[in-house]
Amino acid sequence: MRKIGIIGYGNTGQFLCRKILTDPKYAAEFDLKFVWNRSMERLKAHRDTIPESLWLKGETLESAFQNYIQNDGEIDLIVEVAHPNVVRDCGGLFLEHADLYVASITALADANTENILREKANKNGVYLPSGAAWGIHDVQKMNQLGTLRGLHVTMRFNADALRLQEPLKSRLQTYIQSNTQEELVLYEGNVRDIAALAPNNVNTMTCLALAGSDLGLDGTQGCLIAQKEHDAHIIDIEVEGPNGFKVHTRRYNPAKKGAVTGDETYNSFLISLLKAKGQGAGVHFC
Ligand SMILES: NC(=O)c1ccc[n+]([C@@H]2O[C@H](COP(=O)([O-])OP(=O)(O)OC[C@H]3O[C@@H](n4cnc5c(N)ncnc54)[C@H](O)[C@@H]3O)[C@@H](O)[C@H]2O)c1
Numbered sequence: 001m002r003k004i005g006i007i008g009y010g011n012t013g014q015f016l017c018r019k020i021l022t023d024p025k026y027a028a029e030f031d032l033k034f035v036w037n038r039s040m041e042r043l044k045a046h047r048d049t050i051p052e053s054l055w056l057k058g059e060t061l062e063s064a065f066q067n068y069i070q071n072d073g074e075i076d077l078i079v080e081v082a083h084p085n086v087v088r089d090c091g092g093l094f095l096e097h098a099d100l101y102v103a104s105i106t107a108l109a110d111a112n113t114e115n116i117l118r119e120k121a122n123k124n125g126v127y128l129p130s131g132a133a134w135g136i137h138d139v140q141k142m143n144q145l146g147t148l149r150g151l152h153v154t155m156r157f158n159a160d161a162l163r164l165q166e167p168l169k170s171r172l173q174t175y176i177q178s179n180t181q182e183e184l185v186l187y188e189g190n191v192r193d194i195a196a197l198a199p200n201n202v203n204t205m206t207c208l209a210l211a212g213s214d215l216g217l218d219g220t221q222g223c224l225i226a227q228k229e230h231d232a233h234i235i236d237i238e239v240e241g242p243n244g245f246k247v248h249t250r251r252y253n254p255a256k257k258g259a260v261t262g263d264e265t266y267n268s269f270l271i272s273l274l275k276a277k278g279q280g281a282g283v284h285f286c
Contacts, residue, residue, distance in 0.1 A: 001031040002277060003075050005056065005068075005098075007090075008082025009037035009046070011259060012103060015266045016079065016273065017050060029274060033075055034068060036061055038082070061090055069097055077276060080104060081269075084199045088113045095120040101127045101276045101286075103269060105203040108210060109195030109217050118283060126283045129272035132235055132265050133207040134249050136285055140211040142241055150240030151212045153191070153205040154223040156183070158231045160258040162224075163200040175226055183227040192217035194224055200260045204235055211285060231255050233262040 004020065006013050017035060019026045036056035037043050043055050058064025068075075078094045079101040080086055087107035094100045095117065105128055108114040117126050130136045142148040159176050168186050175184045187194045191209040194202050195217065202222060209220035235251045253262030275286035 002029060002077050003033045004030045004077045004079060004273075005034045005036070005075050006032070007036045007061065007078060007080045007086055008103075009035055009042050009050070010081065012081040012261055012266060012269060013037070014046070014049075016081065016270060019270055021049065026270070026273075033073065036064060061086065062093060065090065065093065077101060077273075079273065084110075084113075087117070091126075092116045092120040095124050095126065097124075099124045099127060099276060101129065101273065103129060103131070103203070104199070105131075105206045105210070106195040106199040109192050109199075109206050121283060122281050125279050125281055127272070127276035127279075127286045128207055128210065128283065129269050129276070129286055131207060131268055131272075132204040132233065132251055132253060132262065133211070134235070134237060134251050135239070135247065136208060136211050138247070139208055139239060140285060142239070143212045143214050146214065147241045147245075148212050148214050148239070149242060149245075150221075150238070151208060151215050151219075152221040152223070152236075152238040153208055154225065154236040154238075155202060155204060156225045156227055156234040157201060158255075158257070159184075159226040159228055161201070161231070161233070161255065161260055162186075162198065162226055163260060165197045165199075168197050168224075172226060181228055183225050183229075185223065185225050187222065187224040189222065190218050191220045191222040194222045198224055207285070208237065210283075231257050231259075233265075 020030045034056040056064045075098045077099045081103045084104040084107035191205045205222040209217045233253045237249045239247045253264050255262040272286045
């Protein structure tokens with residue numbers, strides 16, 4: 001059994017914990033060692049599901065984890081389902097002790113964080129779940145063959161599901177308050193820049209851009225659109241190869257109002273957990 005720790009007890013963290021603790025298929029694979037959340041209040045409110053003995057406690061996440069290790073705590077896989085800042089601040093430390101599964105993939109759009117993770121993944125591996133990135137292994141194959149010519153990802157969210165930084169935040173507020181029912185194109189350009197402006201929403205673009213590393217974050221084009229019609233997350237992926245080769249996929253994923261993760265993406269994350277093992281050092285898609 002893989003000893004697993006979950007960092008972040010939001011929608012995804014709660015879903016994964018529930019599966020690991022109650023579904024025999026996942027309970028047979030994983031031994032849940034700890035759960036950390038930024039606010040303890042949320043863990044307190046769920047003590048029936050996550051007993052206090054599993055709470056990772058400390059002033060900071062770093063000190064809580066160091067304390068766990070110093071007290072002979074063992075861990076094989078750390079699952080980040082919180083925020084890109086957690087990966088930036090603690091990803092390197094985690095990799096010294098365990099494999100690291102990163103849901104907040106936009107963390108790697110910051111070149112410094114990407115470099116640290118690649119450097120520290122010299123014994124354990126970084127696992128990036130494909131999440132909503134349909135066809136990622138095909139993009140990766142084309143990249144390895146040197147045939148990837150273009151990659152364009154459009155993500156449409158209900159305005160309520162967007163968590164943006166300025167200047168996009170104010171534009172979105174104005175749009176929400178207006179009576180228009182038209183959609184709003186918030187951004188069109190390279191993936192690196194939008195990852196900094198919408199870190200919670202463009203993990204899929206970032207994941208694809210990392211798989212298509214010949215184009216990378218600066219060469220992959222991203223488009224972010226807000227709409228008011230429904231709550232689903234819609235992702236269009238357009239891949240171009242040589243001699244007019246083209247693939248276009250559309251993923252329509254129902255979502256709860258305001259959720260940054262669509263319904264089927266929780267299941268995708270879960271299956272990726274089973275695959276997050278055995279690849280050794282380096283960065284792997286799962
Ligand atoms: N890879 C993908 O395709 C993909 C898809 C959807 C979501 N995600 C990412 O996965 C992560 C979890 O998603 P979710 O749906 O569970 O989100 P959520 O908002 O339901 O939960 C996030 C949790 O992280 C905590 N958190 C927020 N900011 C934090 C910070 N700065 N430091 C520490 N903790 C913080 C929150 O308190 C909450 O417990 C998010 O970063 C999200 O962007 C990735």
